Amino acid sequence: MPLEALATVLLGVFVAAALAAGCSKEASEKAAQRLVEPKPRSTQRPPSIVLLSIDTLRADHLGAWGYPRPVSPTLDRMAARSVRFARAISQAPSTAPAHMSIFTGLAPPVHGVHNAVDGEITELPEHIETYVERLRKSGYLTVGLHGGVNVDAAFGFDRGFDLYSQDLISYNWIRASWTGADLEPIRSWLQMSRASDKPLFLFLHHYVCHAPYVTAPAATAHRFTEGRLVEGLFAGMAPSAKRELVELLGKVREPRARMMGILDIYRRQSDVFWSGVELARPEHRKHVEGFYDAQVSYADQLLKWVLAIFRDEKELENTIFVVLSDHAEEFGEHGGKEHERLFVEHLHVPLLIKFPRSEAYAGRVVWETVRTMDVFPTLFDYLGLQKGEPVQGQTLMPLLTKRGSYDVTVASFGQRGRSFPFVRMEREGFSYSTQPTKDGAEWLFDLGDDSKEQEDLKARRPIVLERFRARAAEIYKEHAAFARKLENLGRPEAGADSILQKQLQALGYTK
Numbered sequence: 093m094p095l096e097a098l099a100t101v102l103l104g105v106f107v108a109a110a111l112a113a114g115c116s117k118e119a120s121e122k123a124a125q126r127l128v129e130p131k132p133r134s135t136q137r138p139p140s141i142v143l144l145s146i147d148t149l150r151a152d153h154l155g156a157w158g159y160p161r162p163v164s165p166t167l168d169r170m171a172a173r174s175v176r177f178a179r180a181i182s183q184a185p186s187t188a189p190a191h192m193s194i195f196t197g198l199a200p201p202v203h204g205v206h207n208a209v210d211g212e213i214t215e216l217p218e219h220i221e222t223y224v225e226r227l228r229k230s231g232y233l234t235v236g237l238h239g240g241v242n243v244d245a246a247f248g249f250d251r252g253f254d255l256y257s258q259d260l261i262s263y264n265w266i267r268a269s270w271t272g273a274d275l276e277p278i279r280s281w282l283q284m285s286r287a288s289d290k291p292l293f294l295f296l297h298h299y300v301c302h303a304p305y306v307t308a309p310a311a312t313a314h315r316f317t318e319g320r321l322v323e324g325l326f327a328g329m330a331p332s333a334k335r336e337l338v339e340l341l342g343k344v345r346e347p348r349a350r351m352m353g354i355l356d357i358y359r360r361q362s363d364v365f366w367s368g369v370e371l372a373r374p375e376h377r378k379h380v381e382g383f384y385d386a387q388v389s390y391a392d393q394l395l396k397w398v399l400a401i402f403r404d405e406k407e408l409e410n411t412i413f414v415v416l417s418d419h420a421e422e423f424g425e426h427g428g429k430e431h432e433r434l435f436v437e438h439l440h441v442p443l444l445i446k447f448p449r450s451e452a453y454a455g456r457v458v459w460e461t462v463r464t465m466d467v468f469p470t471l472f473d474y475l476g477l478q479k480g481e482p483v484q485g486q487t488l489m490p491l492l493t494k495r496g497s498y499d500v501t502v503a504s505f506g507q508r509g510r511s512f513p514f515v516r517m518e519r520e521g522f523s524y525s526t527q528p529t530k531d532g533a534e535w536l537f538d539l540g541d542d543s544k545e546q547e548d549l550k551a552r553r554p555i556v557l558e559r560f561r562a563r564a565a566e567i568y569k570e571h572a573a574f575a576r577k578l579e580n581l582g583r584p585e586a587g588a589d590s591i592l593q594k595q596l597q598a599l600g601y602t603k
């Protein structure tokens with residue numbers, strides 16, 4: 093087929109796929125134009141990448157992490173063929189900063205993106221390049237299907253994406269009757285990726301496990317709960333609230349107004365759910381965790397449908413799958429709920445990386461504490477791509493290959509207003525944090541004896557405490573210096589494209 097004719101066909105397929113995912117015609121056509129630009133034919137397409145972020149997923153509520161309830165059969169099977177990072181710690185207990193750390197390989201005080209405060213959104217500074225931009229430069233077709241709100245495009249999360257759309261995920265989430273067929277647009281992207289000879293980077297994100305835990309269809313929602321304890325717990329999502337959301341998503345396109353509208357409906361639903369719940373009472377906590385586990389099992393079903401599409405399309409073995417979460421969730425362990433603070437139950441998330449074809453790392457477990465901001469540096473190292481401008485994330489490959497080293501202070505940051513004044517660190521078997529609670533404003537735990545951080549040791553271990561205090565001060569200085577360095581470097585050179593291209597050539601992916 094002549095090149096021009098092929099381009100026309102591809103353009104049509106792409107626009108159709110984009111429209112199916114709920115994207116505007118204009119955005120779809122713009123992205124499609126880029127795809128049909130002439131480029132060298134590849135000899136071997138690099139692997140596609142799926143990054144699945146299951147918002148608010150606790151590692152210890154999954155079978156692969158030892159949870160006794162059968163909530164995650166798909167994910168557990170996948171874990172057996174992946175590298176399982178037993179202890180992955182998120183860089184923030186909230187959605188926007190945690191995701192931006194994953195996308196940039198930078199700590200929250202450096203990228204500066206926090207959750208929306210009263211509808212105010214801070215956008216990623218222009219001079220910071222995301223890993224998705226780097227992937228696109230190296231020839232990937234980049235598609236993001238996400239749940240919106242604190243991963244909205246307005247924060248800069250859309251940078252580097254050919255398409256970044258909330259509509260596919262949000263509409264189905266609200267309808268709460270997802271079927272495998274609803275995820276069919278993903279098949280179109282895979283076909284598009286093959287037709288255009290570009291590997292696919294697919295970012296999938298949803299809020300199924302986020303409070304209020306009412307997304308799963310009724311049959312699933314009550315899988316692990318019986319009886320009625322308090323008024324709120326059985327409320328589910330009111331049909332009127334669903335209608336309100338669908339209407340809002342259909343009508344309001346302006347990001348801030350859209351976000352505020354969604355948050356308002358969510359808060360009202362959340363208030364209904366939590367009314368009368370006292371997590372300090374074991375029977376209440378058990379009940380709430382039952383609802384949460386039902387959501388986890390629904391998220392597992394979604395993963396199963398996604399994998400089925402890749403299997404059908406014979407792309408399973410040429411794809412890197414990463415499954416993780418942006419933060420975890422508290423069920424009263426430190427007197428609170430949901431995720432705002434810096435205790436282990438807010439930050440310990442699952443992390444699986446399933447490498448393509450090679451069985452070399454299948455079933456491996458990494459016990460060292462790692463960071464979610466190390467994920468992209470690891471993928472780039474594995475693919476032989478240059479990581480770009482200086483980043484703080486480090487490759488985790490040394491933990492698998494035993495070549496090189498991985499030695500970091502694992503730090504996470506808590507938001508107050510528009511800054512990140514609170515830090516939690518893990519090092520040498522201890523955790524330390526400056527998270528204020530009604531019982532204090534500084535915490536020290538021995539993770540060897542007390543993995544759930546229940547017994548504060550700051551009075552008994554003054555020397556360890558002093559070491560952490562000094563390190564905390566250093567970390568803030570280091571981050572300020574790093575942010576200045578990035579600012580001085582400015583926007584990365586466009587020439588990076590050709591450097592990446594050369595690396596791909598060296599690997600035999602292009603010629």
Ligand SMILES: [Zn+2]
Pocket residue numbers: 147148186187188418419
């Ligand atoms: Zn989140």
